[in-house]
Amino acid sequence: MSAPLDVERLYDEHAQALFAFLLNFTRHEADTRDLLQELFVKLAKRPELLDGVRDERAFLLRLAHNLAIDLIRRRGTRDKHYEQLAGDSIAVFVPAHEPDEGAFRKALSTALGELPPDQRAVVHLKLWEGLTFEQIAELLGIPLNTAASRYRYGLDKLRERLRPLYDEIK
Amino acid sequence: MNPDDLEKHLRSQPMRQVPPQWRTDILSAARQASPSEHAPRTTQHVPRSPSLFSTLLWPHPTAWAGLAAIWLLILGFNLATGPSAPLVAKRASPTAPQVLMAFQEQERLLSELLGPRETPVAERPKPAQPRPRSELRHRLLMA
Numbered sequence: 501m502s503a504p505l506d507v508e509r510l511y512d513e514h515a516q517a518l519f520a521f522l523l524n525f526t527r528h529e530a531d532t533r534d535l536l537q538e539l540f541v542k543l544a545k546r547p548e549l550l551d552g553v554r555d556e557r558a559f560l561l562r563l564a565h566n567l568a569i570d571l572i573r574r575r576g577t578r579d580k581h582y583e584q585l586a587g588d589s590i591a592v593f594v595p596a597h598e599p600d601e602g603a604f605r606k607a608l609s610t611a612l613g614e615l616p617p618d619q620r621a622v623v624h625l626k627l628w629e630g631l632t633f634e635q636i637a638e639l640l641g642i643p644l645n646t647a648a649s650r651y652r653y654g655l656d657k658l659r660e661r662l663r664p665l666y667d668e669i670k
Numbered sequence: 671m672n673p674d675d676l677e678k679h680l681r682s683q684p685m686r687q688v689p690p691q692w693r694t695d696i697l698s699a700a701r702q703a704s705p706s707e708h709a710p711r712t713t714q715h716v717p718r719s720p721s722l723f724s725t726l727l728w729p730h731p732t733a734w735a736g737l738a739a740i741w742l743l744i745l746g747f748n749l750a751t752g753p754s755a756p757l758v759a760k761r762a763s764p765t766a767p768q769v770l771m772a773f774q775e776q777e778r779l780l781s782e783l784l785g786p787r788e789t790p791v792a793e794r795p796k797p798a799q800p801r802p803r804s805e806l807r808h809r810l811l812m813a
Contacts, residue, residue: 507700511693519688536688537696544700594684605683627681659676666676 505547507540514557517629518564520592524624525568527590527613535567542567561629562639565621572617604665611661619654626651 518539522532539560543549553559592609596602612620621640625631631639637647 505704507697507704511697511700515688515693515696516685520685523686533689533692533696536692537699540696540700541703544704547704591686594686608680608683627677628683628685630681655677658680662676666679669679670675 505544505550507544510543511540514560517557518560520628521561521624522564522568524592524612525617525621526571531571535564535571538567539564558635558639561625565640600669604662604669607662607665611658615654615657619650622647622650623654
């Protein structure tokens with residue numbers, strides 16, 4: 501028998517991280533909202549999913565990733581322009597007050613959108629969730645080496661794309 | 671360019687905040703979907719200690735209540751008119767010796783009408799004469 505689920509606590513502690521991951525992964529705000537709601541509804545329906553879970557954040561991120569993959573697969577058959585949407589510039593970061601920093605964030609957001617989704621997921625989890633490659637590999641269900649190489653390829657692309665802007669800011 | 675510096679700079683970029691109005695909608699949807707939210711609704715209809723009797727009667731409680739009321743009326747009527755009925759029955763019912771005497775009288779009349787009992791004696795079947803088994807063979811030999 502599982503303990504009653506405290507959905508509010510889960511939301512307050514993890515919604516921000518889940519939102520950022522889903523927004524970066526889907527590059528679509530409405531989809532992010534739908535997925536976030538789907539995730540919490542799923543947890544509310546089946547609170548036993550959290551039984552024995554040691555790292556709530558990692559578990560919820562994995563759940564979010566799986567839901568997002570399902571959504572992309574569903575879309576893939578009938579919505580061919582979904583990948584194009586990912587390339588569009590979407591505000592993933594907080595708008596900056598300084599113009600240079602604002603331009604950098606905008607370029608970073610665009611560059612992230614140009615990464616393949618699997619690289620983008622690894623880069624996000626490494627940079628903005630601070631997970632280790634081992635944790636990322638477990639979360640995404642991929643080998644450790646794959647997680648590391650995806651990060652390296654992704655970061656190389658970002659570096660190449662952002663170098664001029666970064667040199668100006670520095 | 672030092673890659674570590676870029677990584678640090680990337681990490682320092684603050685992600686957008688989740689829109690505050692989403693919280694109410696998402697938590698509301700989650701609460702509606704939770705099993706504990708549905709539980710009180712079901713317990714309103716299901717008795718706390720369900721027995722076989724209540725389970726059988728539950729589908730049409732009004733009809734069963736009406737039937738029970740009718741039976742109570744019949745029982746009440748029966749109790750109200752009850753004491754006279756057994757007396758009538760007692761008066762009407764003959765005592766055991768009377769019944770026995772009547773039965774013996776009827777048996778006597780019947781025996782008079784039918785006459786004395788004769789038990790038919792069945793004739794004994796005549797013992798069959800054993801035929802010589804070799805009769806046919808004997809005739810054939812003689813011929």
